[in-house]
Amino acid sequence: MKLPKEYLLSDLLSHNVRGDMTLSYGVGEIVWMHPPVHRILGWSSKPSNFNLQRNVWRLNQINQIVNNEIFVKGEPAITDLSVLTRFPNLLFAKLINSNGIKIGIVADFVFEFKTGQIKYYLISRSNPKIPGSSRWKLDIRSILDQQPGLVFCSNDSLNDLPLLKSSFKNEVFKKGKVFIDRFDDMKNIATTKLENWLEDENYLNEDEEIPVKDFPNKSIYNEDKNFYSDNINLKSSNRKKDDDPWI
Amino acid sequence: MINFLDSNSYDIDQALEVENLKKEDYQKYAKDWVDHQTEQS
Numbered sequence: 338m339k340l341p342k343e344y345l346l347s348d349l350l351s352h353n354v355r356g357d358m359t360l361s362y363g364v365g366e367i368v369w370m371h372p373p374v375h376r377i378l379g380w381s382s383k384p385s386n387f388n389l390q391r392n393v394w395r396l397n398q399i400n401q402i403v404n405n406e407i408f409v410k411g412e413p414a415i416t417d418l419s420v421l422t423r424f425p426n427l428l429f430a431k432l433i434n435s436n437g438i439k440i441g442i443v444a445d446f447v448f449e450f451k452t453g454q455i456k457y458y459l460i461s462r463s464n465p466k467i468p469g470s471s472r473w474k475l476d477i478r479s480i481l482d483q484q485p486g487l488v489f490c491s492n493d494s495l496n497d498l499p500l501l502k503s504s505f506k507n508e509v510f511k512k513g514k515v516f517i518d519r520f521d522d523m524k525n526i527a528t529t530k531l532e533n534w535l536e537d538e539n540y541l542n543e544d545e546e547i548p549v550k551d552f553p554n555k556s557i558y559n560e561d562k563n564f565y566s567d568n569i570n571l572k573s574s575n576r577k578k579d580d581d582p583w584i
Numbered sequence: 585m586i587n588f589l590d591s592n593s594y595d596i597d598q599a600l601e602v603e604n605l606k607k608e609d610y611q612k613y614a615k616d617w618v619d620h621q622t623e624q625s
Contacts, residue, residue: 372613374605376605378610423618424614424618425613425617485617486624
């Protein structure tokens, strides 16, 4: 089976690792990378929650990826969690701007499967573990230097970086803003049309005289009913009076 | 420290298939990184 050309680190770590004999080596945990050349070398998996021993895999040991499982060839290297956590790693490092201010946290990266070359990093504004938070794209060329826990970039703020994934909060804010803008537009159009209509009809022109002959002398209602008519049929009224048993 | 890199079952040179990047380079970088971490803490 063909492996994808590019892959997201968080996806790699979320997969369960299986060996040749379908032996499970556990879910991925920590990336193994070489920061100066921005390359991923491999990753470690955690066989048990009650064991500090970790299995380390090279990237080129991956045989295939099926659903939520990565099938690997060969044996893992065995090491301890305490060793792995001290290894060079830019994940969860603070991103520092050109003025020395923290603007985000390195949350993830996209890499090439064939070479392990990291294409770009994904930055979050706050804790990357919060589900649904936004991600900004940090180009490798923007990185000036790195050291344990810190990545220095040439940008000033996250707004200078392209937004790759918008958070739920941002989406609601953006959609809400679009709705309010549309409502304002509709209100403006309606106001303009109403003003134009009033100007055209001269309804507010108090100086204009309306001739008496223009007033209707007949009701708009049917004469038979005689309601509000100028020509009230008195006969009909009298007859009704005569027929009334209470008088 | 880098015990798994020295393990016989693990060929770091294969993993570091990058031009001008050798196992010794990585080990030196990793050592400096850990030293820096220790200084910071």
